[in-house]
Amino acid sequence: xxxxxxxxxxxxxxxIRLENLSVKLGSVQILEGVTASVPYxxxxxxxxxxxxxxxxxxxxxxxxxxxxxxxxxxxxxRSFSSRRPRFGYVPQKLNFDRDIPLTVLEFLASGLxxxxxxxxxxxxxxxxxxxYLESVECLKVIDRRLGALSGxxxxxxxxxxxxxxxxxxxxxxxxxxxxxxxxxxxxxELLEKFRRELGFTQLMISHxxxxxxxxxxxxxxxxxxxxxxxxxxxxxxxxxxQATFGLHVNGIVLPSREGGCTCKH
Amino acid sequence: xxxxxxxxxxxxxLLPFDCLxxxxxxxxxxxxxxxxxxxxAAGTQVVNFRMSFFSDAIGHSAFxxxxxxxxxxxSPDWTLPVLALGIGLGIMALKKCSSLSSxxxxxxxxxxxxxFGLALASRIPSMVKxxxxxxxxxxxxxxxxxxxxxxxxxxxxxxxxxxxYNRLIAIGIHEQLARTHRIRVTWYQYIxxxxxxxxxxxxxxxxxxxxxxxxxxxxxxAARNLSRSSGGMFWFSVLxxxxxxxxxxxxxxxxxxxxxxxxxxxLCACLIFVISLGTGLFKRKRKx
Numbered sequence: 001x002x003x004x005x006x007x008x009x010x011x012x013x014x015x016i017r018l019e020n021l022s023v024k025l026g027s028v029q030i031l032e033g034v035t036a037s038v039p040y041x042x043x044x045x046x047x048x049x050x051x052x053x054x055x056x057x058x059x060x061x062x063x064x065x066x067x068x069x070x071x072x073x074x075x076x077x078r079s080f081s082s083r084r085p086r087f088g089y090v091p092q093k094l095n096f097d098r099d100i101p102l103t104v105l106e107f108l109a110s111g112l113x114x115x116x117x118x119x120x121x122x123x124x125x126x127x128x129x130x131x132y133l134e135s136v137e138c139l140k141v142i143d144r145r146l147g148a149l150s151g152x153x154x155x156x157x158x159x160x161x162x163x164x165x166x167x168x169x170x171x172x173x174x175x176x177x178x179x180x181x182x183x184x185x186x187x188x189e190l191l192e193k194f195r196r197e198l199g200f201t202q203l204m205i206s207h208x209x210x211x212x213x214x215x216x217x218x219x220x221x222x223x224x225x226x227x228x229x230x231x232x233x234x235x236x237x238x239x240x241x242q243a244t245f246g247l248h249v250n251g252i253v254l255p256s257r258e259g260g261c262t263c264k265h
Numbered sequence: 266x267x268x269x270x271x272x273x274x275x276x277x278x279l280l281p282f283d284c285l286x287x288x289x290x291x292x293x294x295x296x297x298x299x300x301x302x303x304x305x306a307a308g309t310q311v312v313n314f315r316m317s318f319f320s321d322a323i324g325h326s327a328f329x330x331x332x333x334x335x336x337x338x339x340s341p342d343w344t345l346p347v348l349a350l351g352i353g354l355g356i357m358a359l360k361k362c363s364s365l366s367s368x369x370x371x372x373x374x375x376x377x378x379x380x381f382g383l384a385l386a387s388r389i390p391s392m393v394k395x396x397x398x399x400x401x402x403x404x405x406x407x408x409x410x411x412x413x414x415x416x417x418x419x420x421x422x423x424x425x426x427x428x429x430y431n432r433l434i435a436i437g438i439h440e441q442l443a444r445t446h447r448i449r450v451t452w453y454q455y456i457x458x459x460x461x462x463x464x465x466x467x468x469x470x471x472x473x474x475x476x477x478x479x480x481x482x483x484x485x486x487a488a489r490n491l492s493r494s495s496g497g498m499f500w501f502s503v504l505x506x507x508x509x510x511x512x513x514x515x516x517x518x519x520x521x522x523x524x525x526x527x528x529x530x531x532l533c534a535c536l537i538f539v540i541s542l543g544t545g546l547f548k549r550k551r552k553x
Contacts, residue, residue: 087446091439110431
């Protein structure tokens with residue numbers, strides 16, 4: 001399951017570079033002159049108030065919306081191109097017909113294997129799916145109906161599906177919404193574990209600042225444009241940020257990070 | 266072609282039913298063997314992705330297709346599928362680029378096409394007879410060429426289903442998710458809608474405009490009641506379609522029944538649906 005990639009957490013490489021990015025939906029300017037970068041192989045969080053354009057920003061990065069400006073993807077060799085990397089995506093809410101007859105295994109197969117599910121699912125794919133579901137600690141749902149899952153279980157199945165894409169960049173839209181504290185903590189820890197193993201770049205939207213402080217190593221604060229960007233310890237405690245967003249962030253305990261990067265650049 | 270049909274018909278005549286000794290019944294039987302499972306297979310997606318109104322609209326475009334054919338002097342065998350394809354793809358395109366909801370878009374196309382067909386039909390006196398055929402269907406007068414067309418369409422449609430059944434599920438669950446996971450959503454959607462349109466059009470001959478949607482959705486709805494997996498639903502649906510098609514055709518030919526074939530087929534499918542409804546409820550209760 002592992003890819004041979006550069007895995008340090010120094011942020012010297014950039015996975016996504018945004019320069020003067022503007023997005024207009026209809027006549028409404030949602031994002032204006034956004035300039036930011038997402039470091040390679042790390043966890044970056046996008047924070048901001050409701051209606052700040054967080055989801056719009058991720059959808060633009062995923063290639064769903066037209067934009068003006070520069071949107072480039074970097075690789076390990078520090079060269080940039082507009083070629084889209086392999087994305088894994090976990091949407092905020094999966095609005096689907098809950099009564100549809102579809103098992104979790106079939107759902108996982110739907111995006112990944114060609115052989116139609118009415119001809120049965122191969123044993124090798126079943127093994128692969130079990131492996132991923134086990135790693136998100138949700139193996140027991142493999143033969144359940146997708147519509148019968150709880151919010152937390154569905155979230156994990158979606159995470160497993162995104163991981164099965166073997167993504168270079170994984171994008172999560174509020175992974176913690178609708179999941180209890182324990183589920184949220186588990187989700188973040190799992191992602192951290194996978195990131196170390198597989199070396200993908202993680203980009204997530206979050207409302208939960210204590211979670212951001214604990215798990216993210218880079219934060220982008222937006223509200224139509226970028227207000228602050230950088231290390232969570234600096235960004236989340238700045239007075240200007242509190243004034244802009246009206247956040248109560250005094251109580252957040254920032255964990256100390258393990259030793260710096262040892263690789264040579 | 267003719268010898269092949271003769272061979273197939275002689276096989277059908279081996280079945281132990283008196284009514285199947287007649288040539289036109291043998292041809293109708295072959296037609297329903299192709300048509301009913303095809304419609305039922307297409308129906309699984311129509312039911313799961315809520316497209317029954319769409320297939321209804323396509324079915325109703327038959328009037329306009331026939332009327333245009335009569336006016337410009339081209340056989341309706343050509344104008345009907347071409348117009349239906351235009352409408353099917355047009356609905357898809359408008360749905361993609363406008364902010365209107367899909368049932369509104371379909372509703373607008375639906376009324377346009379029906380009004381157009383009726384307006385044309387009212388100008389042509391000879392149209393009344395043709396209209397009847399399309400309203401109620403006439404499987405007993407199916408021609409060899411129509412059977413061949415259905416066969417080719419079946420091969421193409423099943424081929425497409427095998428190639429893209431999984432992808433269509435992914436798109437049906439969440440379009441954006443499918444797109445970011447590198448599925449060419451638009452491509453699949455247009456091809457699917459195009460083929461679905463052709464299936465509907467060629468099934469109009471069997472059961473008529475009024476009942477064509479039933480041929481698609483009733484078997485699939487029954488299958489949905491009975492199955493919990495998507496693969497299971499597909500086979501249940503095809504089986505239900507096949508059973509109701511054959512049973513409906515044979516019953517309609519009995520002396521004591523003497524009913525229209527199309528209507529009898531749909532009634533058989535509805536009966537299976539009612540049974541499946543009961544079974545489904547019973548299953549659900551037991552689970553709780």
